[in-house]
Every structure is written in C-alpha cells, then in structure tokens.
Amino acid sequence: MKLSSFLHFASFGIKTILFKKKTPILGTVIVTDKCNLHCKHCSVNNITAVVHPYSKIKQEMQQLYDMGVRILFFCGGETFLWKDGELTLRDLVVEAKAMGFLIVNVVTNGTYELNLPEADLILLSLDGDREHHNIIRGDTYDTIMKNIENATSDNICFYMAINQINKDYVKDVCYLARDTKNVRAVSFNFHTPYPDTKELALSKDEKAKCCDTITQMIKEGCPVFNLKSAFPYLVENNFPTPCHQCVVIENGKISTCGRCIEVDKLCEQCGYFFVAEYTLLFKGNIKIICEMLKTYLKYI
Ligand SMILES: C[S@@+](CC[C@H](N)C(=O)[O-])C[C@H]1O[C@@H](n2cnc3c(N)ncnc32)[C@H](O)[C@@H]1O
Ligand code: SF4
Numbered sequence: 001m002k003l004s005s006f007l008h009f010a011s012f013g014i015k016t017i018l019f020k021k022k023t024p025i026l027g028t029v030i031v032t033d034k035c036n037l038h039c040k041h042c043s044v045n046n047i048t049a050v051v052h053p054y055s056k057i058k059q060e061m062q063q064l065y066d067m068g069v070r071i072l073f074f075c076g077g078e079t080f081l082w083k084d085g086e087l088t089l090r091d092l093v094v095e096a097k098a099m100g101f102l103i104v105n106v107v108t109n110g111t112y113e114l115n116l117p118e119a120d121l122i123l124l125s126l127d128g129d130r131e132h133h134n135i136i137r138g139d140t141y142d143t144i145m146k147n148i149e150n151a152t153s154d155n156i157c158f159y160m161a162i163n164q165i166n167k168d169y170v171k172d173v174c175y176l177a178r179d180t181k182n183v184r185a186v187s188f189n190f191h192t193p194y195p196d197t198k199e200l201a202l203s204k205d206e207k208a209k210c211c212d213t214i215t216q217m218i219k220e221g222c223p224v225f226n227l228k229s230a231f232p233y234l235v236e237n238n239f240p241t242p243c244h245q246c247v248v249i250e251n252g253k254i255s256t257c258g259r260c261i262e263v264d265k266l267c268e269q270c271g272y273f274f275v276a277e278y279t280l281l282f283k284g285n286i287k288i289i290c291e292m293l294k295t296y297l298k299y300i
C-alpha cells in the first residue's frame with residue numbers, strides 16, 4: 001500500500017473513532033445480479049438479471065467517491081459477466097483507479113478468465129475441497145483452478161463462505177491458498193442465513209471449531225486475510241451491526257452495510273467477517289487496530 005493511502009486511512013480511522021463518525025470508507029458497486037451459477041447458499045443471484053450500463057456504474061462510482069469512499073469493491077451476481085459494448089470489468093477497475101479510489105477489489109466466482117492486474121485483490125470464491133465446492137457451486141472447481149493457473153497477476157485471494165456443507169474443509173482451502181501460484185491469501189465468512197438458506201447456518205459450537213481451525217492454520221503459516229481478535233465476537237454474534245463505514249449501491253439505490261440490511265433480523269445473525277472487523281476497528285478496539293495494521297500491510 002502506498003504511504004499516502006495509508007495516511008488517508010489512518011486519518012479516517014482516528015477521526016471516526018474520536019468523533020464517532022458514521023461516514024463510509026468502503027463501498028461496493030453491484031454491476032449486475034446476473035450469474036452463470038446457482039450456488040446452494042446464495043439468495044442474491046438472477047433476481048433481475050439486468051447488466052447495468054457503463055454510464056450508470058460510472059455515476060454510482062462517482063457518487064461513492066463523493067461520499068468519501070476510497071476502498072471500492074465491484075461485485076455481482078457474477079462480476080465478470082459485466083460488459084457494455086467493448087467495455088469490460090477491467091475498464092471499470094482502471095476507471096476506478098483513475099477516479100482516485102485507493103484500493104479497488106473485485107469479487108468473482110472464478111469461472112471466467114482472470115486478467116485483472118490493475119485490481120488490488122481479486123476475491124475468488126472457493127468453498128472447500130473439490131467435492132464440497134462442487135456440491136455447493138456446481139461442477140466448477142477444475143475450471144477455476146485452470147483460470148488461477150493462467151491468471152495474469154498474483155492478486156488472487158480465496159473467499160470462502162463456511163456453511164453446513166463445507167465446514168470441515170477449511171484446512172483444504174488454507175493449504176491451497178498457501179501452495180498455489182497467483183494466490184496471496186484466503187478470507188472467510190460464515191454463512192449468513194437468509195430466509196431461504198437457514199438450514200446452512202452454523203451453530204455457535206461449529207463456528208468456534210472453525211475459528212480454532214483457522215487459528216491453527218495461521219500458526220502453521222497459512223496466509224489468512226482475517227483478524228483473529230474478531231473471532232470470539234463472530235462466534236457469539238455480539239459485534240455491532242450494521243457497519244456504517246460500508247455502503248453498497250445497486251441500480252442507484254444505496255444501502256448501509258449490505259443489501260441484506262432489509263432482511264428482517266438478519267443482522268443479528270450476520271456471518272460477514274468484514275462487518276465484525278470494521279465495526280470493532282471503528283469502535284477503537286486496540287487489538288483489532290494492531291492486527292488490522294499488520295494484516296492489511298501484508299496482503300494489500
Ligand atoms: C454474492 S457473491 C457475488 C460474487 C461472485 N458471484 C462470487 O460468487 O464470488 C459474493 C460472495 O458472497 C458469498 N455469499 C453468498 N451468499 C452468502 C451468504 N448467505 N452468507 C455468506 N456469504 C454468502 C459468496 O459465496 C461469495 O463469496
Ligand atoms: S456465483 Fe456468486 S452470485 Fe452466483 S450464485 Fe454463486 S454466490 Fe451467488
């Protein structure tokens with residue numbers, strides 16, 4: 001990370017903690033909800049299947065920038081399905097950097113060619129070993145591995161949503177993150193139980209077991225892009241929600257934290273690690289602040 005970016009984030013963090021500010025720093029643009037997969041745990045694909053035009057996305061990026069957002073995520077649906085004429089996702093990433101976003105990340109299911117050297121991180125969803133990933137995501141594991149092998153840059157970070165199907169395969173993803181060319185790290189979430197996927201949620205004991213496994217993996221030298229100090233809060237689901245420093249924009253509509261904020265009582269069962277990490281950080285939790293500094297400087 002550039003020193004100027006680090007100083008911007010440090011100053012934002014200090015002001016947010018001291019003055020209990022609620023202005024956002026992290027924003028996500030949903031470029032489409034269209035997706036080529038229908039994963040078992042996902043409730044947000046193909047609801048409208050509209051691919052939003054470039055003019056709209058650019059306007060949304062500018063709107064987030066003007067609100068103070070400097071860490072930008074492009075997400076879907078399947079993000080790589082986005083195009084407008086000759087323009088592709090890569091053009092959006094380049095545009096975002098030119099606009100002044102300091103960190104630009106993309107979230108993807110990894111089934112399309114990975115040619116995005118301009119992104120700081122490509123968060124690539126991998127949901128366990130080959131067998132369990134494929135149970136959740138269809139027969140995609142081998143295609144994804146081939147795309148990672150042929151990727152044009154080493155900015156890939158696995159992204160695993162842990163649920164009832166894959167909870168025993170956390171180690172597989174950690175070792176693969178450590179041993180695979182072009183992969184820098186792995187980042188986790190627990191399943192967030194939308195009304196139609198409640199049965200995939202983990203119990204408190206199961207979450208604790210997963211956190212123990214991740215801690216062991218960190219000790220063994222696996223590159224985990226999460227904060228250990230947030231684990232007890234994630235197990236107990238007693239971190240503050242929603243995250244006021246995060247916003248999502250989809251089709252012109254801005255939501256604080258996530259689109260899921262509209263789902264009744266879902267925040268009480270939130271499994272997203274970034275929410276625990278960011279809300280604790282901005283509450284001034286000293287352990288989280290120190291760990292965040294170390295982790296972010298290592299992987300971005
Ligand atoms: C909605 S997908 C969009 C990007 C891309 N299609 C992908 O699969 O990475 C973004 C991430 O959300 C995760 N996800 C989907 N539903 C979830 C849920 N209910 N709880 C936690 N994570 C979830 C997916 O596994 C994926 O890592
Ligand atoms: S690939 Fe992503 S958006 Fe598509 S169904 Fe799976 S989790 Fe949902």
Ligand code: SF4
Binds near residue numbers: 243266268270
């Ligand atoms: S805190 Fe609520 S709005 Fe934020 S990600 Fe979790 S469930 Fe969604």
